[in-house]
Amino acid sequence: MHSPDTQSPIRRAASIGVFLLLFVSTAALHAQGWFKTETSSGAPSLRIAAANFKQLSADPQAAALKTTFDTTLFSDLTNAGIFDMVSKSLQPQVTPGAPSEISLPQWSAAPASAAMVAFGAFNIQGTTLVVNGYLFDAKNAQYPQILAKQYTMAVSDDAPRQIAHRFADEIIFRLGGGIPGIAETKIYYVKQTGGNKEIWAMDYDGANQHQITHLGTISISPRISPDNSRLAFSSLGRYGFQIKVYSMLLGRMVNFTSAGGTNVSPAWSPDGNQIAYSSSRTGDPEIWISDANGSLARRITSFRGPDVSPVYNPKTSSQIAWISGRTGLPQLYIMDTDGSAVTRLTDGGYVSSPSWSPDGHFLAFAWNRKYGPGAPGGQDIYVMEIATKKWIQVTHDMGQCDFPSWSPDGRHIVFANTDNGRQSHMRIWTMLADGTQKKPLTGPSTDMPNWSWK
Template identity: 75%
Template sequence: MAHFLPARYLRRTILLALVCTFVLHSPLSAQDGFKTETQSGNAERIRVAVANFKPGSADPANGSLKQTFDTTLFADLTNAGIFDIVSKSLAPNVTPGSPNEMSLGQWGAPPSAAAMVAFGALGVNGGRLAVNGYLFDVKNTQFPQVLAKQYAEDATEDNARQIAHRFADEIIFRLGGGVPGIAETKIYYVHGAVGDKEIWEMDYDGANQHAITHLGTISISPRVSPDNSRLAFSSLSKYGFQIKMYSLLLGRMVNFPSADGTNVSPAWAPNGKELAFSSSRTGDPEIWISDVNGALGRRVTSFKGPDASPVYNPRTGSQIAWISGRTGLPQLYVMDTDGSAIQRMTDGGYVSSPSWSPNGQFLAFAWNRKYGPGAPGGQDIYVMEIATKRWIQLTHDSGECDFPSWSPDGRHIVFSNDHKIWTMLADGTERHALTGPGADMPNWSWK
């Protein structure tokens, strides 16, 4: 029979490879803040209006699918965090379905005062859903069309959502400086109660939540491959925690060899050809790197004290950030993938769960800077600028926050807070929950 860890021990034991008690260090003093490149500061955002799409047929399914599409498109553009979205209450009470039905003056005048307007038509015919979407520049009366897209899929609620996601991402890419949107991305996470934790998947906005694994044990730390074809995670068996592999293309588990000791926290190299993970196969938990089939393993750390939670620099693939207890309480470190050029990034408190920003310039992590018996501190999400080691605190006094993960556009961070999954912009604003209780350890897909 498998041995299951009590829930109250699960978080700490996984992060620090289930083995070590740490000594208390002095907390850090506060630092001056800085701005990530994802923060808009005082830059003026483009004001975008989103018209409800015009019904394209009298099919009974048209109404509900159009409502799903309209709601999803509006939410996607709002969630992007880079636009000033016109409230539906301020928009003209019209539904232009084609360019010749668009009155730029209506949308450009107060109270809408839009600079851009997204509009179009949606119709259901013979079980097929057809969508024509447009983006117009309100101020360019001579050549207003910025974007025109056509979509056709089977007439289902999910396809209506997915088409809205695709159209939103096209708009975000066109108006957001050429950075792809995230509306079609996925988030993988742990869901379940004590003794039964499975890997689940959901859309970036919390919709379509469903189980991926059905192993009947404790599975943790999901990490999706850069091409979204495979999912690596760690699962508890009679041999302890072992790295497992699930094919998202085949819809089933695929072979990954077991190893001695505890093997946790897998991380994909950005080229998709290597996995870094923590393994205690030689006694002390160290960072190892293998190929994606579990072969050619090599140890890259060698120091007394547990090493866990590796994550690659997604821009270069030549560096790994990880958590080490080699000096007492767990701290954040960075090294080259051959184990050289080690830098300690934090020097106090209790640190866990690093996540590297897509541009390679920042690390997000969980940090209790005043950790210890009777200390007034709390575990919050922080972002550090790697070149200067300056940091900013994103969450404040909201309970235990952990497991941050960057969106592929670098503009958002998903994290866990008291066993719910939340999302926020990378400056800590516009925070809202994606799941109910029982969810943890989120990982945002690469694209």
């Protein structure tokens, strides 16, 4: 029987990961009051220190690049939402660069009191950045090493960020229940410039914002394919709004068969072979499904009133959630991909923009529950457990919130918000799925975010 200090690092990391996974999942199962109790007074998070890496190079670029790396790694681990990070001010004033240079009692003792320590060496060899990263169990003197990785990349201003993202994701995967981290993921969104709206992309933390499309028109509702190779969206052209597809590999538009009417809100199937979208080609907006280039389209709804905003269940691919106005104000529904087993999930108000969680258990959506002239309240982001129809409100007193999108680890949601209802003031925010740790990612005139699948 092993004591906690001497059990193997693999077993210890696995047990910690299972705990964190259960902690996050259990919290999300409850209605609003209980949910907040679970997340605020549950068992403590794993305490981890991210030491500043040891600089081995005298290259004049090294110091600035290492600062970028250290800052990014600490931020990525903090943003994961599953760790209690040791403040830099509480860490020992040392920079161990290799296993032989670290004294674990320094890190496990107060004031750091770390359970885990990430550390390593930062070097520039010619035109190559070389980073050696380690993760040690600070309380296991016999078998401390949990992770050891070497990363190499051509020297550039962005290289330290990318390597830090990779190392952070490795740590999160090992300690977070085997769920991959999101530090290397992207967020696609709409940005308005003048009278045009183009599709942009950024890193998960708001860095590296850059324009993807240059169509000089109104492009909305970006959706990246599961393999990150294609970007579907709706764009205003000569014949109204049509579905467009941009190849991220080729850097240009690729063919998607046009249809009559207004065609909006595309959504990829989990295998990337089909796209669901709303089309008014028959006169009334209905949900259609086609293959990835727009052919073999078939209608799966047929009811008076608009049907829009489809999204696939990413876990099963056999269900679609969407918004329908068939009973009056738009409500949230789910159905099988052949149009059967239609189920209404919301009971009133005004609902928009559903997003399915990666595990298939929850839907995030925008909801004004007291919609109507003179009615109090406003549009906020909600999360519903599909099996029970229990919901929680995760934004409060922020103004108008819309377009939620789940991160691929299921622990975060990105959304758009404006505090005064003006579209030009809309900006993109991120938060943990329970509504905590909210922070803005972009400036104004940005909306409709979509988190990449991986």
